[in-house]
Amino acid sequence: MSTQKVAVITGASQGIGAGLVTAYRKLGYAVVANSRSIQPSDDPLVLTVAGDIATPGAGNRIIEHGLDVFGRIDTRVNNAGVFIAKPFTDYTDEEFDLVTGVNLRGFFEVTRRAVEAMLGQDGGHIVNVSTSLVDHANTNVPSALASLTKGGLNAVTRSLATEYAARGIRVNTVSPGIIRTPMHPAETHEVLAALHPVGRMGDISDVVGAITYLEDSPFVTGVVLHVDGGQNAGH
DSSP states (O other): OOOSOEEEEESOSSHHHHHHHHHHHHTTOEEEEEETTOOOOSSTTEEEEEOOTTSTTHHHHHHHHHHHHHSOOOEEEEOOOOOOOSOGGGOOHHHHHHHHIIIIIHHHHHHHHHHHHHHTTTOEEEEEEOOGGGTSOOTTSOOHHHHHHHHHHHHHHHHHHHHHGGGTEEEEEEEEOOBOSTTSOGGGHHHHHTTSTTSSOBOHHHHHHHHHHHHTOTTOOSOEEEESTTGGGOO
8 A cells, every 4th residue: 555645635726725735745745636626736746636525426536536546545624615604594495405515415425435445544534624603603694504514513523533533543623713715805804803802814824734733643633623813712
């Protein structure tokens, strides 16, 4: 079996996901990078696999491509996510299907196949990206579908960490506050910064740094690590 470590990153074409591709390459990992419309990479150790992880079969295909090219899967970063903020009664059935499809089904299928691969080698690491809104609901940001789905990731983190601890697979989650990405127009930044006790939005590097910390922490599993400018502590 190859000794080249391999990370699978979903939602990898922009924002936090693109930052994670760069970070894992710096750590010496080969990367399987997925998003719906990701473009091929010039780096031979970055395999791009386009596909919508909400679609049945897409998750298995991502992992199989990674195994075919690199021979193993060491880390799975569940970064892809959909966020829609609106009053609960305004959500449509189509929005429910979209958010649960990406945030839950996307997690389930890719991660299930990744864990199967890890059980056939010397363990591995699963990292989920959640949201501080699960633990710190905010009347200014009504987002029940985010809490419903990302709250599930927080819970399954503890479940899987316990289930697979003795098999060498660690499972952790990073729970960010509001991060400065292209999703948030510049004119909203001042208002969004004020939602954090430290008085600023997070940067992509804050989340990437937390995930690389977890990657290099073999005694840490079952943790939901808050990277939210103090939101989880109160305001």
